[in-house]
Amino acid sequence: MNVQVEVISKEIIKPSSPTPNPLRHYKLSFLDQLTPSSYTSLVFFYEFDGETQPAINEVSKHLKKSLAKVLTLFYPLAGRVKIDDHFVDCNDEGIAYLEAQVTNCRLCDFLNNPLPDELNKFIPFAQDEHIANEIALGVQLNMFEGGFAIGLCTSHKLADFLCMLMFTKTWAAIARDEVEIQRPQFVSATLFPPKGITGYNWGAGIAAKKVTKRFVFDASTIEDLRAKYTGLQNNxxxxxPVEALSAFMWRRFVGATKDDHADENKLHSLIHSVDxxxxxxxxxxxxxxxxxxxxxxxAPFLSSGDDDDGDQESSYGMVRRVREAISKIDKDFxxxxxxGDEQLSLIGRLAPSASKGEVVTSYHSSLCQFPLYDNDFGWGRPIWVSLPPLPVKDIIVFLDxxxxGGVEAYVSLAKEVMTKFESDTFLRRRVGTGRVGSASSCLIHQPVRFNQVVTFHTRNRASVIKKPTRTKLMKLGSGSICSVCF
Structure with a gap:
């Protein structure tokens, strides 16, 4: 489905309180310096229950008011990023806020078969867009018939995905008038002081020519894979779940990158981002x-090697390799x-062989076990949380x-590799349906626009518009493997 999204309005939201002068200069850390100059994004979809629905202009007003409040806590996001100088001018110039109308489909229709590339229409910035305008955060409110979606883009120079979830969770808590609000702690530049870096390509890994597809695995499939890999060696x-899926998908990727005359000397390596x-x-x-x-x-290995006891589906050897690599990310690391030496050393080891095509490096990261579905702004929790395609290829990101128990895998590959990848026999028999949501949003028959106040009539009685409700949500957690970088 080619979703048509019409942007209705654009404005700048500024913090409700000014940032104190001593906090105006926010230093980027060494790890911030090494992060690509792009945006990371998420889209949260909310379904109306078919009986009551807030007027969309009231939804927008409520979101903007709470957004101005949360920006006082996350003040660097309301400033302007000075990439070359490695700092943020926390000048309270504000963030981009867009309102948009989906004109040709209902929410339930979109959720029947959501395509990752369509998700880019629900976010305010292109993710591969260089932050020339220096804006660190953008929000887009998208109105469907049957619900709405909130899309966010955050400068990857400032924040990883966990920070984005931290921000949305705090924003939602303020929107619900929660009393106890967790405040962000700005300690990264102290722990990882900035360094003078020369000869580093800030756009390395950015790739426009790639295809992104979404693969869904249910709980029983994942448990079957875990049991399969566990049984290959006693004790x-x-x-x-992420280790099992990561190894399984990596095995499929390695197979898809082989050409008809496989290069016996081609090496493969895998990078996981760890919180x-x-x-x-x-x-x-x-x-x-x-x-x-x-x-x-x-560590790189030969694509022709088989350390899985002859089982073409099994990925035990890869599970072991992944686990050993991740175990090295410890306190000494x-x-x-x-x-500063560890990260630069890794880049130095990978860059020459990657540029010559000697090593095919893929990237896996995960948002599993993070509270993606705890973002209730007062009208219920999201029916679906999605990841617009990242501006890199050879990457897989896992979301709950x-x-x-289920996991979604967002896979970005070169087109010709994706064709082979998605036709893999073992992958096809394990992937489930891509549909999300329920049919309740299909009860609404007329598009709802920003200037329209709507009430719904059930059982011959007009339903009143509900006010935002308070809910008690889970704490922000973290996992061993997390999508903090690509």
């Missing part, structure tokens, strides 16, 4: 702001990283489904 610890907050001594709060991650490198 072996069962892999986590460092729980590994720092003492552990950091999940509300620590910045790019606080480390990259684990699964963090100490080396704080001196709303149903317990």
């Amino acid at each position: 072996e610890k069962q892999p986590s 460092l907050r729980p590994l720092i001594d003492p552990p950091l709060s999940p509300y620590s702001f910045g790019n606080i991650y480390g990259n684990s490198l699964t 963090v100490k080396r990283l704080q001196h 489904t709303k149903e317990p």
Whole structure:
């Protein structure tokens, strides 16, 4: 489906309170410096229940008011990024806020078969757009018939995905008038001081020519894979859901990159992004702001090698390799990283072989076990949380489904590789339906626009518009593997 989204209005939202002068100069950390100059994004979809519905202009007014309040806490996001000078001018110039109307489909129709590339229409900036305008945050409210979607873009120079979730969770809590609000902690530049870096390509890895597709695995499929890999060796610890899926998908990727005359000397490596907050001594709060991650490198191996006991579907050898690599991201790794040598050394080892095509490096990261579905702005929790395509190829990002135990995998590959990847026999028999949501949003028959106040009549009685409700939500958590960087 070619979704048509019409932007109705654009404005700038500024913090409700000015940022104190001593906080005007926000330094980027060493890890921020190494992060690509692009945007990371999420889209939260909310379904109306078919009986009551707020007027969309009231939804927008409520979101903007709470957004101005949360920006006083996350004040660097309301400033302007000075990439070349490695700091943010926290001048309260504000963030971009767009209102848009989906003109040709209902929410339930879109959720029947959501295509990742269509998600880019629900966010305010192109993710591969260089931040020439220096704006650190953008929000787009999209109105469907049957619900709405909130799309966010955050400068990856300032924040990883965990920070984005931290921001949305705090924003939602303020929108619900919660009393206890967790405040962000700006400690990254202290822990990882900026360094003078020369000869580093800020746009490395950015790729426009790629295809992104979404693959869904239900809980029973994942448990079957975990059991399969555990049974290959006695006394072996069962892999986590992400470890099992990561190895399974990597095996499929390696197979898809082979041409008809496979190069026996082609090497493959895998990078996982790992959250460092729980590994720092003492552990950091999940509300620590910045790019606080480390990259684990699964050592290159020959694509023709088979360490899986002849089972073409099995990926036990890859599970073992991934686990060993991630286990090396520990407190000692963090100490080396704080001196700056560890990350630069990794880049130095990968760059020459990657540029020559000798090593095919893929990237896996995960938002599993993070509270994606806890973002209730007062009208209920999201029916679906999605990831617009990242501006890189050879990357897989894992997200929890709303149903317990399931996982969505967003895969970005070159077109010719994707054709082989998605036709893999073992992948096809394990992938489930891509539909999300329910049919309740189809009860609404007329498009709802920003200037229209709507009430719904059930059982011959007009339903009143509900006010935002308070809800008690889970704390922000973290996992061993997280999508903090690509």
